[in-house]
Amino acid sequence: MPAVRHHRRSEHVHRTTATGRQRPAARTDDHPAPERVFWRVPVFDLSSVDLLDVFTRQLRLCKLRSDEHVVVLAEPDSRGDYVAAAFGAAKACGAHVIAATVPGGTPAPMPSTHTGAGPGLTSVLNDTTAQDLLKSADLVVDLTREGFIHAPVQQEILRAGTRILFVCDAPEVLIRNLPKEEDKAEVLRDVELLRRSSRMRVRSAAGTDLTVQLSGSRPEFQCGFADDPGRWDHWPSTMVLCWPELSDGQIVLAPGDILLPFKEYVREPVTLQIADGRIEKVGGGADADLLTTFFEDSGDTWARSLSHLGWGLMRTADWFATAMYGKDELMGMDARAFAGNFLWSTGPHPVLGRESYAHLDIAMRGCSVAVDGTEVVVDGRLVDDARPADG
Numbered sequence: 001m002p003a004v005r006h007h008r009r010s011e012h013v014h015r016t017t018a019t020g021r022q023r024p025a026a027r028t029d030d031h032p033a034p035e036r037v038f039w040r041v042p043v044f045d046l047s048s049v050d051l052l053d054v055f056t057r058q059l060r061l062c063k064l065r066s067d068e069h070v071v072v073l074a075e076p077d078s079r080g081d082y083v084a085a086a087f088g089a090a091k092a093c094g095a096h097v098i099a100a101t102v103p104g105g106t107p108a109p110m111p112s113t114h115t116g117a118g119p120g121l122t123s124v125l126n127d128t129t130a131q132d133l134l135k136s137a138d139l140v141v142d143l144t145r146e147g148f149i150h151a152p153v154q155q156e157i158l159r160a161g162t163r164i165l166f167v168c169d170a171p172e173v174l175i176r177n178l179p180k181e182e183d184k185a186e187v188l189r190d191v192e193l194l195r196r197s198s199r200m201r202v203r204s205a206a207g208t209d210l211t212v213q214l215s216g217s218r219p220e221f222q223c224g225f226a227d228d229p230g231r232w233d234h235w236p237s238t239m240v241l242c243w244p245e246l247s248d249g250q251i252v253l254a255p256g257d258i259l260l261p262f263k264e265y266v267r268e269p270v271t272l273q274i275a276d277g278r279i280e281k282v283g284g285g286a287d288a289d290l291l292t293t294f295f296e297d298s299g300d301t302w303a304r305s306l307s308h309l310g311w312g313l314m315r316t317a318d319w320f321a322t323a324m325y326g327k328d329e330l331m332g333m334d335a336r337a338f339a340g341n342f343l344w345s346t347g348p349h350p351v352l353g354r355e356s357y358a359h360l361d362i363a364m365r366g367c368s369v370a371v372d373g374t375e376v377v378v379d380g381r382l383v384d385d386a387r388p389a390d391g
Contacts, residue, residue, distance in 0.1 A: 051085035054175050056092045058235060059139075061181060061225035062165060066094030068138035075104040075121060078143045082167060086141045095139075102130055106146055108357045110261075117261070117347075117359045120151030135160035139226070142166040147234075150348045150359065154232065163226040166234045169330045177236030177316045177333070179224030186313060187221035190240040190376060194219035197372035200242075200309070202342055204367040205379075207252035210274060212309060214371075217242035218351050222337070224314075236317075239337045241310030243351040247277050251344070253287065253364065258319075258335040260361040262290070263327045279304040279346070294360070300347070303358035307345040311369050311377050312337040319365070335363040340380045342367040 064070065070090040074083050083099055090097035103123040110117070121144055124130045134140050134157045147166040148154040158164065167174065194200070200212040222237035253270040270284035270291065279295070282288045295303045314337035318324075321334035336343055347359035369377040376383055 051081060051171060051174075052088050052092070054178055055082075055085040055089035057178060058165070058225060059086075059089045059093050059095075059141075061179060061227065062139060062163065063227045064090065064093045064095050064139055068095050069136070070095050070097040070139045070141065071134060071137040072097065072099040072141045072143065073134065074099065074101045074143045075123075075145065076101065077104055077145055081171075082143050086143065086167075090141075098133075098137075100130075100133060102127075104145070108146070110357070117357055118147045118149030118151065119357060120146070120148040120153060124148075125151060125153055131157065135162055137162050140164045143168065149232065149234075150350075150355075152355070155350075158230045158232055161229040163229060164232045165226045166232070169236060169333055170325055173321060173330055173334060174236060176318070177224070177314060177337075179236065179238060183238050183313070184221075184223040184225075184227075187223050187238060187240050190311075190313070191219045191221045193371050193374065193376070194240065194242050197374075199372055200244075201370050202251075202309075202367055204252065204254070204342075204364070206254040206269065206366065207271065208250060208342075208364070208367060210247055210249035210251055212242075212244050213246040214242060214244060216351065217244040220308075234333065236314065236333050237337045238314035238339075239310055239312045239343065241308040241343070243308050243349055244306070245277055245352060247274055247306055247309070249274055251364075253284075253362065254366060256365060258322055258332070258363045259287070259290070260332045260335060260363065261359075263322050263330075263332055264290075265322065274306065277306045279306070291360075295358070298358040300356050300358035302347055302349070302354045302356040305346060305349065305354065305356075307347050307349050307359070309342075309344045311382075312341040312343060312363075313339050313382065315339040315382075332361075332363075336361055338363060338365070340377050340382045341365055342369055342377065 072083055072086045087097055087099050102121060105122050106119045107122055108117050108119040131153060140162055142164055145168060194214060197214050200214055202208055202210040219242040221240050222234050224235050224237050226233040251272045251274060253266045255266055255268060257266040266287050268285045268287060270288045272279050273281040282292050317334040317338040319338055322332055342364045343361060345361045347356035348354055366380040368379055
């Protein structure tokens with residue numbers, strides 16, 4: 001941009017003296033003052049530039065091809081830098097790309113603060129044209145605040161062969177937890193263990209002793225990228241989970257465990273008695289009162305019923321991320337997928353056909369998890385070389 005040059009005038013210029021009187025300035029016709037140059041520096045929004053590389057690497061993990069079509073799905077409150085980065089990454093991969101923004105608002109009776117409930121957007125749930133757009137895409141990059149994980153319409157979209165990648169955590173969380181291609185092989189190994197097993201047992205020094213029946217529990221995984229047709233995944237995430245019907249025993253939350261979507265650390269022990277996959281009794285202090293009140297106020301039949309259970313394998317996760325961000329800035333995948341955690345939840349259960357908005361995810365550390373006697377987590381640490389366990 002050319003410089004803007006401002007010239008000082010040589011006539012009719014006055015200066016003010018110390019006494020406040022003005023006197024004519026010395027004429028400068030013979031000796032003009034040096035020219036001053038001011039540069040107008042344009043200001044650009046560069047917030048998406050640092051994200052472009054990591055989004056491009058992510059879409060390559062999703063095996064995006066140049067002949068494929070991408071829809072970047074957003075709502076008015078989605079991050080503009082994520083929309084720009086996803087759009088640019090799709091272009092960098094040579095793919096066809098459309099950015100679609102639909103009205104916000106979900107059917108869930110709670111604020112859309114990255115809760116993890118995944119109810120979907122009402123504007124998509126009630127609009128077959130929007131659904132058809134998503135079904136026609138090879139890859140949907142879902143940048144909405146809550147996603148569609150527990151919305152039945154998502155299964156319809158996936159059955160069309162569309163793969164969906166959900167993204168909503170903070171930039172540093174995405175970059176630090178960018179998955180590796182080999183992560184998928186690791187989670188698939190543990191999924192296969194769950195599929196061929198009949199029982200999972202979870203214990204902890206705090207007092208947890210829970211037995212889970214695995215028959216018909218449909219083991220699943222998240223690896224942080226969606227590379228197969230009809231695949232949904234969440235960036236970031238590396239975990240295995242299952243949807244059992246029956247579980248019995250006791251879960252004891254210890255100080256430092258994390259309650260999601262409240263994004264709060266447990267402050268004092270909470271004891272939950274479980275029978276036939278349902279929370280029958282909650283004991284403890286303030287945190288127990290919080291959970292009890294949530295169950296009662298939800299008015300949801302399935303609020304006390306257990307949903308998915310499993311453990312995390314994301315070794316780059318930071319347990320303290322929950323403390324370092326505002327509640328509206330992240331969904332909490334560092335806690336949910338933390339390597340060696342035990343993650344359990346309440347509410348929706350697709351295997352049993354239960355639809356529910358009373359969805360809690362509770363991430364625990366310090367647990368030991370054994371599947372048909374094979375330890376996969378011991379005292380909150382992953383077991384690289386699984387070995388038989390006692391009991």
